[in-house]
Amino acid sequence: MGDLQRSHTCGELRKGDVGKSVVLMGWVHRRRNLGGLLFIDLRDRYGLTQIVFRPDADEAIFERGGHLGAEFVVGVTGEVVERPAGTTNPELPTGEIDVHVSDLKVLNASLTPPFVLEEPIKASDELRLEYRYLDLRRPHMQRLIEARHKAAAATRTYLNGAGFLEIETPMLAKKTPEGARDFIVPSRMHPGKVYALPQSPQLYKQILMVAGCDRYYQIARCLRDEDLRADRQPEHTQIDTEMSFVTEDEIFEVAEGLMVEIWRAVRGDEIETPFPRLTYGEAMERYGSDKPDTRFGTEIVDLTDLLGGTDFNVFRSVIESGGAVKCLNAAGCGGWSRSEIDKKEELAKKWGAKGLAWTKVDGGALAGGIGKFFSDDERAAVIERAAAADGDLLLFVAHDRKKASRILGKLRLVLRDELDLVQPGVFNFVWITEFPLFAWNEESEGWEAEHHMFSMPRAQDLDLLESDPGKVLGQLYDLVVNGFEIASGSIRIHRRDIQERVMAVVGMSKEDAERKFGFLLKALDYGAPPHGGLAHGGLAPGLDRIVMLLMDEDSIRDTIAFPKTYRGLSLMDGSPSEAEPAVLKELGIELVKPPDDDVPGQSSG
RNA sequence: GGGGUCGUAGUUCAGUUUGGUUAGAACGCCGGCCUGUCACGCCGGAGGUCGCGAGUUCGAGUCUCGUCGGCCCCGCCA
Numbered sequence: 141m142g143d144l145q146r147s148h149t150c151g152e153l154r155k156g157d158v159g160k161s162v163v164l165m166g167w168v169h170r171r172r173n174l175g176g177l178l179f180i181d182l183r184d185r186y187g188l189t190q191i192v193f194r195p196d197a198d199e200a201i202f203e204r205g206g207h208l209g210a211e212f213v214v215g216v217t218g219e220v221v222e223r224p225a226g227t228t229n230p231e232l233p234t235g236e237i238d239v240h241v242s243d244l245k246v247l248n249a250s251l252t253p254p255f256v257l258e259e260p261i262k263a264s265d266e267l268r269l270e271y272r273y274l275d276l277r278r279p280h281m282q283r284l285i286e287a288r289h290k291a292a293a294a295t296r297t298y299l300n301g302a303g304f305l306e307i308e309t310p311m312l313a314k315k316t317p318e319g320a321r322d323f324i325v326p327s328r329m330h331p332g333k334v335y336a337l338p339q340s341p342q343l344y345k346q347i348l349m350v351a352g353c354d355r356y357y358q359i360a361r362c363l364r365d366e367d368l369r370a371d372r373q374p375e376h377t378q379i380d381t382e383m384s385f386v387t388e389d390e391i392f393e394v395a396e397g398l399m400v401e402i403w404r405a406v407r408g409d410e411i412e413t414p415f416p417r418l419t420y421g422e423a424m425e426r427y428g429s430d431k432p433d434t435r436f437g438t439e440i441v442d443l444t445d446l447l448g449g450t451d452f453n454v455f456r457s458v459i460e461s462g463g464a465v466k467c468l469n470a471a472g473c474g475g476w477s478r479s480e481i482d483k484k485e486e487l488a489k490k491w492g493a494k495g496l497a498w499t500k501v502d503g504g505a506l507a508g509g510i511g512k513f514f515s516d517d518e519r520a521a522v523i524e525r526a527a528a529a530d531g532d533l534l535l536f537v538a539h540d541r542k543k544a545s546r547i548l549g550k551l552r553l554v555l556r557d558e559l560d561l562v563q564p565g566v567f568n569f570v571w572i573t574e575f576p577l578f579a580w581n582e583e584s585e586g587w588e589a590e591h592h593m594f595s596m597p598r599a600q601d602l603d604l605l606e607s608d609p610g611k612v613l614g615q616l617y618d619l620v621v622n623g624f625e626i627a628s629g630s631i632r633i634h635r636r637d638i639q640e641r642v643m644a645v646v647g648m649s650k651e652d653a654e655r656k657f658g659f660l661l662k663a664l665d666y667g668a669p670p671h672g673g674l675a676h677g678g679l680a681p682g683l684d685r686i687v688m689l690l691m692d693e694d695s696i697r698d699t700i701a702f703p704k705t706y707r708g709l710s711l712m713d714g715s716p717s718e719a720e721p722a723v724l725k726e727l728g729i730e731l732v733k734p735p736d737d738d739v740p741g742q743s744s745g
Numbered sequence: 746g747g748g749g750u751c752g753u754a755g756u757u758c759a760g761u762u763u764g765g766u767u768a769g770a771a772c773g774c775c776g777g778c779c780u781g782u783c784a785c786g787c788c789g790g791a792g793g794u795c796g797c798g799a800g801u802u803c804g805a806g807u808c809u810c811g812u813c814g815g816c817c818c819c820g821c822c823a
Contacts, residue, residue, distance in 0.1 A: 175779035319823035
C-alpha cells in the first residue's frame with residue numbers, strides 16, 4: 141500500500157466531516173458510470189460510502205476509475221463533499237456526503253465474482269459455500285459474525301465477573317463409549333490406537349471440579365459424526381459451565397444472568413428474569429413436548445376423566461384399557477373444510493395416531509364429526525374444559541397418555557405456523573425441570589440415560605433406582621426458548637457408589653464401567669465435591685443456535701463462518717479429502733474404499 | 746439406512762405435464778452513448794456438453810434406470 145494509510149472506514153463519514161481530506165479503502169461494490177461522471181459505492185465491514193470520479197478534477201484518474209471492476213480492492217484519497225440538494229440518500233448513514241476522488245490506488249484486482257453480492261442473496265447455498273469469502277463480505281453475513289462475537293464476548297465478560305475460570309480441555313480425547321459416533325484420530329506413536337475428538341467436555345469438566353477449580357467455563361467445540369440437519373453441524377460450539385457446591389437454583393440464576401447479558405449485548409433487549417419453571421411432567425401434559433413453545437396458549441387438555449362412560453366406543457375402549465383422551469382447541473378454525481381437517485389427520489397418523497377425531501363448536505353445541513356421540517353433560521363438560529367458544533374446532537386424540545400428548549403437541553406447532561400465533565421478536569424462556577433420569581428403549585429393550593449417565597437422581601428417588609428406574613426423576617433441567625432447547629444441565633453424581641448404581645441400570649457392567657470411565661470413577665474416590673453445571677449445547681448446538689434465535693435465522697449454518705453442507709462436505713476447501721498412502725502407512729491404517737472407484741464430491745456436476 | 750425436492754448461459758429461473766425447426770428471460774459480463782446516479786438509463790453483442798452415465802425412441806432438456814451434488818424430513822444425534 142506504500143505510504144497510503146486508511147483514515148476512515150466506509151461507514152463513518154457524515155455531514156460534519158465535509159471539507160476533510162480522507163483516505164478510504166475497500167471493495168468496489170456497485171458502479172454507476174454516467175459517462176461524464178462516475179459513482180462507485182465503496183464497501184467495507186462498516187458500510188458503504190459513495191465515491192465520485194469527475195473528469196474536470198483529474199482526467200487520468202477519471203479514466204482509471206472507469207476501468208474498475210466489481211470487488212476490486214482500492215484505496216482512494218479524496219475530499220469529503222456535501223451532496224448537492226436533492227441527491228442525498230436517506231437509506232445510507234453516509235448518504236449525505238460524497239468523497240471526490242483525487243487519487244486512486246488499485247490494491248488488488250478481482251475476477252468477476254460468480255454471483256452478485258446483494259441482499260437478499262440470490263445465489264444457491266452451494267455456490268455461496270464454495271466462495272464463502274465472497275458470501276461473508278455481504279453486510280448480512282457480517283452482522284451474523286458480529287452477533288456471534290458479541291454473544292461470545294458477553295459470555296466471557298459475565299462469567300469472568302462471576303468468578304469462573306476459562307479452562308481448555310483436550311481436543312484429542314478418550315473415545316466416548318456411548319452416544320453419538322466419534323470422529324476418530326489415529327495415533328502415529330501408538331499404532332492401532334486412536335484418540336476421539338470430544339463430543340463434549342463433560343468428563344473433563346467434572347474432573348476439573350474434583351481438581352478444586354470450583355467454577356469453570358469454556359466456549360467449547362463439540363464434534364459428532366452424525367447426520368446433519370438445518371440446526372445440526374458435525375462441529376458445534378457450546379457454552380460449557382460447571383460449578384462446585386451449587387444448588388439447582390444457583391445454576392439457574394447464573395444461566396439467567398448470562399442470557400440477560402447475551403440478549404442485551406446482541407439485541408439490546410432486556411429480558412425478564414427469573415424464567416418460569418415447568419416440570420417435565422407438566423410440559424408434557426400441557427404442551428406435549430419437553431421443549432414447549434410458550435409464546436402462545438392453545439394448550440392440550442385432558443378429557444379422560446370426563447369421558448370414561450361415553451357412548452363413543454373408540455374413546456371408551458381406549459380409556460378402559462388405561463389410555464387417555466386429549467384435546468386441542470383450534471380456536472376460530474370452525475370454518476375449516478373437511479379436507480383441511482383430513483390433512484391434519486394424515487399428519488397425526490404419520491406421528492402414530494390411530495386417527496384424529498374432531499367436532500366444531502356452534503351455538504353452544506358440538507356440530508359435525510364426533511359431536512353427536514357426546515351426551516349433554518359430556519358436551520357441556522368438554523366445552524368448559526377446552527374453553528371452547530363458537531367458531532372453534534376441537535381436535536381429539538385417544539392413545540396412551542404420553543403418545544396422545546406428543547401427537548397433539550406436534551399438531552399444536554402446526555397450528556402455530558398456519559395460524560400465525562406468534563409475534564416475531566418475542567422470546568419466551570422456560571426452565572424444564574425434573575426430567576426422568578431414564579427412558580425405556582424399545583429396540584434394545586433396556587433403560588438408557590435420558591440426558592447422560594452422570595446426572596444425579598433426586599434424593600427421594602434414590603431407592604427406586606433398582607426397583608423402578610422409570611420413576612426416578614433426575615436433578616436434570618433444560619432451558620427452552622420459543623420451542624428450542626438452548627441449554628441443558630444437571631447436578632452431577634459425585635459419589636462412586638451412586639454412579640455405579642446408575643451405570644448398572646443402563647446395563648453397564650462393573651468391568652465395562654471401569655474400562656470406559658475408570659478414570660472418572662477413580663477421580664470421584666479422591667474427594668470429589670458436589671457439583672453441577674450447564675452446557676448451552678446438549679442435543680442442540682448451543683452458541684450456534686442461540687445466535688440463530690437472536691438473529692432470526694432459519695438455520696445455524698450462517699451463524700458459523702465456515703459450515704459444512706448437509707452431507708458434511710466443506711465446499712470451499714474440499715474436505716474431507718483423500719489421505720496420501722504414505723501418511724496412512726505411517727499411521728498403520730488402511731482405508732477401505734467403496735467398491736466402485738468413485739470419489740465423493742469429484743463428479744463434474 | 747429410508748423418504749421428499751431440486752440440478753438448464755457466469756448467476757437466478759422459465760421450458761419437462763403432452764418427446765419434434767435455431768433451448769428463452771432477467772441480472773451479470775463485453776462494446777457504444779450518457780455530468781447527479783444510488784437496483785442509473787438507453788442501444789448493441791458474446792455467452793449452453795440442459796450435473797454425469799446408460800437405456801427407450803427415427804428423434805430426449807423433456808420418458809426410464811443408475812450415479813454425483815445442493816436443500817429438507819425420519820432414523821440417528823448420551
